[in-house]
Amino acid sequence: MALLSTLAAAALPAALAGWTGFSARAISRAFPPEGRFVPTRAGRMHVIDRGEGDVPVLFLHGASGSALAWRPAFGDRLGSLGRTLLVDRPGHGFSERQAGRAAARLDHQAGALVDALDALGVARAVVVAHSWAGALACRLALDHGDRVAGLVLIAPATHPWPGGVHWYYRVAASPVLGPLFAWTLALPAGQALMARSIAGVFSPQPIEADYAESAGIPLVLRPAQFMANAEDVAGLLAQVREQAPRYGAIACPVTVISGDRDGVVWTHLHSTGLARDIPQTKLIVLPDVGHGPHHADPGLVAAEIRAQQQAAGREARADLAARPVS
Secondary structure, eight states: HHHHHHHHHHHHHHHHHHHHHHHHHHHHSOOOOOOOEEEETEEEEEEEEEEEOOOOOOEEOOTOOOOGGGHHHGGEEEEEGGGGGEEEOTTSSSSOOGGGGGGGHHHHHHHHHHHHHHHHSSSOOEEEEEHHHHHHHHHHHOOOGGGEEEEEEESSOOOOOSSSHHHHHHHHTTTTHHHHHHHHTTHHHHHHHHHHHHHHHHHHHHHOTTTTHTTTTGHHHHHHHHHHHHHHHHHHHHHHHHHHGGGGGSSSSSSEEEEETOSSOTTTTTHHHHHHHHHEEEEEETTTTTTTHHHHHHHHHHHHHHHHHHHHHHHHHHHHHOOOOO
């Protein structure tokens, strides 16, 4: 009897791992890569590169997302922005993550983005970032300011906060427990809780019934991306504590758009903190809006992006006109 119990205990994780592997492959087939792959220091980065324009827009998704996360909110509005670059951050979507645990470093991901811009022939871009990626966009502007024409930050996570992160991020980020958790429990639990989790993130705004599918959210339940996402989230607090004192050095135009009822990233701490630390910040706080201002008012967000593009275009033309004729 003891032997049977031992065998049964060992068989269950193996069965869950087998089912997870099968399901993860099915998810990848359901949301195939739509863009191109470019070489970066993080490995091949997947970029959906569409449209044409003098000032491209680089979109950086937040935690638990991918390049597809922008489509439910913006839809056809992406076409009005000229050239748009929707990237899968390292380890997310279909981008590689070759630096191991160091890939969670903001400076590493910022460097990988510069590599991608080089490969795509983009000198400068307006950078649009949501949530977790707000810290990454700021790091890009700090370390590679010549590549950033402006920042449009949506409900950004940028400053130290009290407390920490949810327990499952810490578990999944653990080098020992992380693989066991990601290969056994994460996918079935994530599928069961996905609708409720999405509703909680965007509350009090309702979200489209097909949001999970249109945004490719199931991709994050694949073991490798689940662990990469956990490493990113678990490592963010220490990094924003380190970089927040540098924000005053950001020289480009900055627009921050947040909601006054954001229960995920506290507006009074992060967005207001940016407006305090970066003098040229334009802060827009939408009433009765949660963690998805781009879902609540996509037209306003798109207009702010276009305003940054136009300002960058005028600056480029003025610089060109001021150059001496040789």
